[in-house]
Amino acid sequence: MVVLLILGLVIGALMILVVVALKLLGLKPPLIFEKYPLKGIFYRVKFWLALLVLRRLRYRIYRRNEELLGSSEHLAKVDRPQELSNDPKSYDVVSFMAANKEGHKLMVTLERRRRGVLKAALYLWLPEKGLFSSPNLPDMIFFTTEDGEESHEFQGGGFHVYQEESMKVWRIKYEGVLKSQGDMSEAIPVDLDLRFRSSTVEHFDYNRDLSSSLIADSIAREAWNEKFYSLIRSVNHIVEKRTHYEQNGELSGKIIFQGKDLSLKMLGFRDHSFGTERCLSSINRYVYFALFLDDGSSMVVGNLSQPSFFLSSLKVGYVCSPSGKYQPLTWSNFELYSYGERGIPPQHQNFIVRTEEKEYLIQIEVEGSAVRFVGGDWESKVFNQFVACTVNGVSGQGHAEFLYRNKGGRPEDICSKDPSWYQNIKRFERSLTLLEEEAGDFIF
Incomplete structure (x- = not known):
């Protein structure tokens, strides 16, 4: 009887300790600008717990399935244009960023959505002439099929981007006009034909390869409440x-x-993203740098703020060697609140990042910039910057993107040109959104 009593007291004490621990872990840390959490009093405990869970998840999902995930069949499956599902948020995006030491820079992005909707943009920076862009910008939406039929290619609006060899060669074509920037905008006929070639099938998968330490740092700064634990339980679904x-x-x-041949040879990368969990309306901000150095190396540095996903400040990135080997960033002092928080990106940025092997001092100088709006109702505003850089004394060229929330909506003079079926869908979505306490996710 005494033993049972003691056992009951021990169990009761343990339950109290667990409840107290959960309450303490759920405390809200101090916030900068009411958005970006600092390290709370229990940061270290939460960091090591998050790191342990992340490593176990990655082993279960990726490491023990390396043979399957690295097979040519699997890579061919994920590399081709994806079949869009019936999910209203289904998407498939392919993007290219490139630059060379002469200062030429190119950015192309195409996002396929349901019913033949294509969101596309092209920027070309020529050091002797300035910036040129696809004529629809700052709007990105094209309608590529009749009456909203489905499309199965990255094609429309003069663009055609397609795979020639799985994980090796992609072709980029654009035939149309580019408009010059500035007071005297001019439409210039252009015929672009480029190939992206990778010497290896190696690639950086953000789910698999992003530093566990960076993710754990972001998670450890958040309040671990019931919504957080619910998110953890659904992590497999999210992945x-x-x-x-x-x-x-x-x-x-x-x-x-302009009737003349311009040959280009640039370092670059191809980005491929697809799924159903990509909602710009829930992103507070992001900043993203793609830098291509004169020694043949390249690097990506970013910071994403998506508080609804318990990532108020997630740092991301990697360094890629000239031979194509990737090293994820393990630390960065690039903080969103220090760079352009008031809605205007800075013209100069200096910050430090690290991999497990090396530290990098990055210095950025902006040469030109442009604005585009993304989302079916212009939920976000993106500043595309075209930059020169120095990394540990090595010169380079590259791109930067600063994304902000945009509440102005898509202007009526642009919406009025949309097909009637698309206008009807958008009106229906807005009526649903007005019935909700918080803005919902737009289909397009």
């Missing part, structure tokens, strides 16, 4: 619904520009 990888290589080919 299955979101794929994002990048592959570095060389972008080369020819552009017929």
